[in-house]
Amino acid sequence: MTRTSDTETRRNPRRPKQVFAHVFLGAMIVYFLIPVWWIVVASSKDATGLFGGGSSLWFSENPNYIENLEALFTRDGGIYLRWLGNSTLYALSGGVGATILSILAGYGFAKFAFWGRRLSFSLLLGAVMVPSTALVIPTFILLSNMGLTNTIWAVILPTLLNPFGVYLMYVYAKDAVPDDLLDAAKIDGAGEFRTFIQVALPLLRPAVVTILLLSFVATWNNYFLPLAMLSDPNLYPVTVGIGQWQGLASGQNSGAASLWGSIIIGSLVSIIPLAISFLALQRYWQGGLTLGGIK
Amino acid sequence: MMPFTLVFLTFLVAPLFYAAYLSSYQSALVGGTKFVLFDNYFKALTDPEFLEGVGFVLRFSVILIPLQMGLSLVIALLLDQITTKFSKVARLMIFLPYAIPLVIGALMWGFLYSKNFGPMGELFGLIGAIPPELLSRELIFFGLLNVVTWQWAGYYMIIIYAALQGIDPTLYEAARIDGASNLQIMLRIKVPLVTPALVLILIFALIGTLQFFNEPQILRPLAGGAIDASFTPNIYGYQQAFLLGNFNYGATISFVLGAVVFVLVYTFIFATRRRGGFML
Numbered sequence: 182m183t184r185t186s187d188t189e190t191r192r193n194p195r196r197p198k199q200v201f202a203h204v205f206l207g208a209m210i211v212y213f214l215i216p217v218w219w220i221v222v223a224s225s226k227d228a229t230g231l232f233g234g235g236s237s238l239w240f241s242e243n244p245n246y247i248e249n250l251e252a253l254f255t256r257d258g259g260i261y262l263r264w265l266g267n268s269t270l271y272a273l274s275g276g277v278g279a280t281i282l283s284i285l286a287g288y289g290f291a292k293f294a295f296w297g298r299r300l301s302f303s304l305l306l307g308a309v310m311v312p313s314t315a316l317v318i319p320t321f322i323l324l325s326n327m328g329l330t331n332t333i334w335a336v337i338l339p340t341l342l343n344p345f346g347v348y349l350m351y352v353y354a355k356d357a358v359p360d361d362l363l364d365a366a367k368i369d370g371a372g373e374f375r376t377f378i379q380v381a382l383p384l385l386r387p388a389v390v391t392i393l394l395l396s397f398v399a400t401w402n403n404y405f406l407p408l409a410m411l412s413d414p415n416l417y418p419v420t421v422g423i424g425q426w427q428g429l430a431s432g433q434n435s436g437a438a439s440l441w442g443s444i445i446i447g448s449l450v451s452i453i454p455l456a457i458s459f460l461a462l463q464r465y466w467q468g469g470l471t472l473g474g475i476k
Numbered sequence: 477m478m479p480f481t482l483v484f485l486t487f488l489v490a491p492l493f494y495a496a497y498l499s500s501y502q503s504a505l506v507g508g509t510k511f512v513l514f515d516n517y518f519k520a521l522t523d524p525e526f527l528e529g530v531g532f533v534l535r536f537s538v539i540l541i542p543l544q545m546g547l548s549l550v551i552a553l554l555l556d557q558i559t560t561k562f563s564k565v566a567r568l569m570i571f572l573p574y575a576i577p578l579v580i581g582a583l584m585w586g587f588l589y590s591k592n593f594g595p596m597g598e599l600f601g602l603i604g605a606i607p608p609e610l611l612s613r614e615l616i617f618f619g620l621l622n623v624v625t626w627q628w629a630g631y632y633m634i635i636i637y638a639a640l641q642g643i644d645p646t647l648y649e650a651a652r653i654d655g656a657s658n659l660q661i662m663l664r665i666k667v668p669l670v671t672p673a674l675v676l677i678l679i680f681a682l683i684g685t686l687q688f689f690n691e692p693q694i695l696r697p698l699a700g701g702a703i704d705a706s707f708t709p710n711i712y713g714y715q716q717a718f719l720l721g722n723f724n725y726g727a728t729i730s731f732v733l734g735a736v737v738f739v740l741v742y743t744f745i746f747a748t749r750r751r752g753g754f755m756l
Contacts, residue, residue, distance in 0.1 A: 202554040206566045209551055213570045213630060216584035223587070310679075310741045312687040314710050315734030318717045318726045402577040404690045405710070409718060420579040424694055427583060431697030445587070448580045455575040460568065 217452070224249060224446040249446045256443050260414060261422065265451070268401055268418040270333065275340035276397035283343055283392050287350025288381060292363065302351075308344035317409050324410070335410035336418070340400050346392040353388035354381070390465045401455060419451045525706035526729060530736070533708050536617070537685040544625045545677060548632035549670075553662055555633070556640040567637065571630040578627060582694040585623045586611070590698060611699040619699075623691050628684075632677045639673040640666055675748055679741055686737045689714070709733045 225245055253261055289295075290302055320339050324330050329338075358381045366376040382389075404420045411417055417425070423444055430440040521527075551570060555563050573581060589610040610619035643666065651661050689710040696703045705719075706712040709729055717726025 199558060202558050203562060206551070206554055206558075206562070206570075210566055210569045213573055213626065216581065216588060216626070217572065217576075219588055220584050307738070307742075310683065310738050311734055312683055312737045314687040314689055315730045315737070318713055318723070318730045321717070322723055322727065398575070402579070404577070404579045404693075405714070409714065420577050423583065424579055427694065428697045444583070448583055451580055452576050455577075456572065459571070459575045463568065 220445060220449050220452075224449045226442075246446075249442055250450075252439060253443045253446050253450065256440075257414075261419075261443075261447055261450075263415060264417050264419045264422040267333075267416060268420070268451075269454075271336050271340070271403070271407070271418055272397050272401040274337050275400035276393055278337070278341045279343040279346055279396040279400075280389060280393045282341055283346030283350045283396075284382075284385065284389060286347045287388075288354050288358075288377065288385070290347070290351045291354035292358065292360070292381075305344055305347060309348055311344075314405050317406055321409050330410055331412050331416065333416060336403075336407050336416075339406060340396070340403065343392070343396050343399075346396060349392055350385070350388055354385060357384050357388070387465075390462075394462070394465070398455065419447075423447050423451065521732070526709060526712055526732075529706050529709040529712050530733075533686050533688050536620070536688065537682060540621055540624055540685055541678060541681045543621070544629050544632065544681065545674065547625065548629045548677075549636055549667070549674070551629070551633045552636035552640060552670075553666060555637055556666070557658070557662075567634070571634050573627050573629075574631040574634075576627075578690045579694050581627050582623050582691040585619070585626070586695050586698040589619055611695065616695075616699055616703060620691055620695070623695075624685070627691075628681070632681075635677060636670055636673050639670040643669050679744065682741055682744065683737055686740070687733065 226249075286305075290298070290305070316339070321330060321335075324335050324338075329335050362380060363376055366380045367373075371379065401418075402420065403418070404424065407416075407418050407421045408424070411421065414422065414425070426440060426444050426447070430444060433440075555567055576584075591609075609615055610622070647665055648661055651665060656664070687710050688708045692703045692707050693711055693714075696707075703711075705715045710733065713726045713729035713733070716722045716729060
């Protein structure tokens with residue numbers, strides 16, 4: 182009894198602010214969810230429901246999800262599924278590749294003294310500041326000379342470069358892996374490679390998960406690079422594919438209604454994988470995202 | 477180390493040098509490719525369309541960055557203040573847009589803005605007002621401002637929030653004993669202690685906004701004539717290289733844009749070095 186009244190009195194002075202905070206955050210949730218809400222609702226509609234009649238913020242009376250999904254996955258010979266597959270392939274290979282390279286390079290910078298270390302580290306910091314899109318056009322011309330444009334490599338290879346990932350790994354490895362521990366492992370007879378795999382790598386796990394997640398998301402969301410590199414619709418990731426559909430539909434005045442329907446439900450479907458993985462993995466990323474922030 | 481160096485050289489250093497090399501040539505239908513040294517740069521620096529794009533992204537950054545940083549800071553501070561279950565839900569919901577591809581985010585807002593699909597007419601009709609046309613030439617600036625803020629504020633909020641959680645709570649106790657109010661604790665203790673996170677965010681936001689491409693490119697078909705082919709430097713470069721086949725000039729624009737970003741960001745880091753302490 183005394184305890185409750187105690188917390189009560191301690192809480193009371195802060196009450197007004199708590200109410201304000203809740204209301205404000207509630208409004209923010211509404212703002213951040215509106216587009217998602219709209220797309221979930223709009224996906225339930227057929228072409229007529231989409232363009233007229235009924236509220237655009239509430240579901241159609243007879244939800245059309247199944248038909249719309251069918252239309253989406255059969256359009257142009259089922260190309261949407263291919264796009265999803267491509268996005269997954271690019272994001273996984275680009276994400277995993279970039280992470281491995283970041284681990285090796287970041288760890289190298291943090292734990293080895295080698296010739297030219299200072300110079301290459303300042304180059305790396307400079308590279309973090311080079312906007313990735315500024316590299317797209319020159320990279321395109323380079324790859325085109327090698328005959329690699331319009332192949333999956335044109336999308337995967339450039340995404341392997343992640344200077345910020347290297348920087349994160351460097352910051353983390355410097356503090357998280359004590360030099361003494363590495364020396365001890367070497368005295369015990371472990372080689373450089375074994376020390377790295379068995380001693381250092383487990384300590385680096387939070388940073389690894391974070392870099393993996395960041396580069397996976399970056400590749401999944403990538404638009405400019407694949408747009409520039411690819412001309413074969415069979416190689417498009419979802420982002421470019423839907424973008425092209427949208428350009429197509431905007432160009433037509435009539436007859437595009439069913440295409441709009443596919444664009445809308447296609448957008449919804451493309452959000453689901455990442456949204457689910459973020460919810461499922463929140464334990465891992467919430468701490469990790471700050472790595473660059475605090476030192 | 478070696479593999480990264482290889483990728484670094486191939487996909488960063490090589491394209492940069494190649495861009496520099498390309499930008500010193502000009503190809504014409506008659507006369508083929510010829511060496512022109514800095515002509516392309518003079519052309520870019522006096523090209524009204526390119527300069528207009530640069531002007532736009534600079535104006536956009538100046539408005540956008542304080543706005544979205546302010547918003548994410550306020551949200552993070554409030555979330556840090558309350559410890560209910562609600563705060564956990566709010567955190568996830570506000571972060572959600574980060575998991576949505578930029579292209580899809582821009583598309584969804586494009587739909588919401590549009591007269592054909594969107595609820596704007598409906599909502600403004602309720603209060604008897606005419607909905608603003610956020611895809612029109614006059615208001616597209618705000619339309620884009622909203623899309624980008626929506627997309628990134630949650631991510632920035634998480635970074636700031638996590639930094640706030642890392643602060644030693646005994647500092648608050650001490651301040652409270654000294655008679656500090658909650659607001660004072662926020663402004664005098666919390667904000668200064670998350671400054672490194674803020675500096676980091678500012679740098680990312682700056683790099684991201686100056687290379688603005690995805691959102692305007694996606695909204696172009698929906699926005700009629702409001703977004704033209706030289707709206708931002710990146711759109712202009714893309715247009716020159718891929719639609720007009722003028723790769724030399726496209727590469728020049730990339731190079732100039734890259735250089736502008738690099739110089740601005742480096743200056744900024746140098747200026748805040750003593751206070752923020754980002755990197756090194």
